[in-house]
Amino acid sequence: MTDETATTTVEGTILRGTELEPVEGRVVVEDGEIAAVEETSVDSTDIVLPAFVNAHTHIGDSIAKEAGAGLSLDELVAPPDGLKHRLLRSASREELVTAMRHSLQFMQASGTAAFLEFREGGVEGVEHLREAVEGLAIDPVIFGRETVDAIDVADGFGASGARDANFERERLACRKADKPFAIHAGERDPHDIDAALDLDPAFLVHMVHPEPHHFERVADSEIPIAVCPRSNLVTKVGLPPLREWLDRTTVALGTDNVMLNSPSMFREMEFTAKLCDVSAREVLQMATVNGAEIAGLNCGVVEPGKDAKLLVLDGETDNLVGARDPVRAVVRRAGHADVKRMVPGERV
Structure with missing residues (x-):
């Protein structure tokens, strides 16, 4: 070596x-x-x-690769009883850690140096991921989920979406701990975007279905966005308006749910470049410069x-x-x- x-x-x-x-x-x-x-x-x-910075992942879902064909987005991933959550709860610690390590090894071998992970399972889920990544040359930025005490051991908190719960308690805890709070928004429709923006997150995830005033709010607040185009098409919610977002804020690229897509930034970049109104240089910036900026990495x-x-x-x-x-x-x-x-x- x-x-x-x-x-x-x-x-x-x-x-x-x-x-x-x-x-x-x-x-x-x-x-x-x-x-x-x-x-x-x-x-x-x-x-x-x-090296790439993957701006949005759910590595724990490595336990369920290609499960749930034909299911809707809610049936696949909605908490608490979507398929992925049931599979996560039924898996042992060893099964979870082993499955995540395989994905992490693939990510490292295919050019990823760091990733921003929304990690289910509260404190225990964060500990599982830290065990899985031990010894690898890939750095996790872990956003704990499900329990507020996950903030104590994670790098921040990653909320599922404003339609699922009121996350003001978690947002306040992140402020007190001086850690970032991030949230999914606008994945299915525009109805949870304003509530997500009201929480003043460090960044938003997806933002596929904004209304005109959301463009203005994001531009005024300069809140970054992590987009996951492959995942959005797999779940049939459509593509994010990338050109409009790039003209207004920092946009980074993520691969999202390992249940649905391989965590390959090469595949995500090619897909994005060929289906969206963006240049190759912009896509590569989304996969490197912008992801590092959102994560606060040097x-x-x-x-x-x-x-x-x-x-x-x-x-x-x-x-x-x-x-x-x-x-x-x-x-x-x-x-x-x-x-x-x-x-x-x-x-x-």
């Missing part, structure tokens, strides 16, 4: 800065931090970019002073060789098989 405490260099076409501008050169890493980005001629055809950008969480793609694979535009190639074409290296490698 690579000793990431020593100085190391990564060479190739670097997608640099918040604009992900392709430059030829090398990234110098010292003690886990980017020390320099040197623009110079190199022999490598690799593509070096920020990564997502290849620049000196940032944590060295890098993804290196092999530019000579049969899939990527000859690509004329590296940003479009990463977003619309690249996949798990093109990953050459993650920096850092696995922790020991």
Whole structure:
């Protein structure tokens, strides 16, 4: 394994800065931090970019992959008796931890450095995820759910939606603990969006069905949004108005429920780029820069002073060789098989 405490260099076409501008050169890493980005001629055809930050996941649902075909959104995931909640309650700790670890290993191997998890199960659910991620080079930002005391052991609280309960108590607890509060909103229809915005969350999830005044409220408040387009189509709620949201606030990309979709940011980016009115560069920003910003992480950008969480793609694979535009190639074409290296490698 690579000793990431020593100085190391990564060479190739670097997608640099918040604009992900392709430059030829090398990234110098010292003690886990980017020390320099040197623009110079190199022999490598690799593509070096920020590792992904998955802005919305339900990793616990790894216990129920591809269950519930043909069920409605409420039948699948609505608390407390949607299919996923019944399966979560019936699974043992060992089953849950093992299933989550498989998904986390896949995420790490396919370029994800961090993820924002809405974790069911209260305090115990948070503990299960921390056990599952132990030793992996992927960082969880855990939003506890279901019980207010989950806030004590999690990084914040993730509410199911304002139609399900009054979350003012959890919001107040997050303020007192100086931790973020986030909430699903506008997934099925617009009727829970105002109540969600009234809670002044750190970010909103989904926002598929806004009404005109919601665009104004979000723009005025500058509340970020995590979108999950693949999940939204699987559950038949439609696609979020991405162009309108990008014009008004910070938008990040998530893969949502492992029950319904693989936690692959490559698949999410390609799907989003090809079905929504967004550029490849905007999609890659949503998967890196913006996700890190929402999570408050010092990564997502290849620049000196940032944590060295890098993804290196092999530019000579049969899939990527000859690509004329590296940003479009990463977003619309690249996949798990093109990953050459993650920096850092696995922790020991």
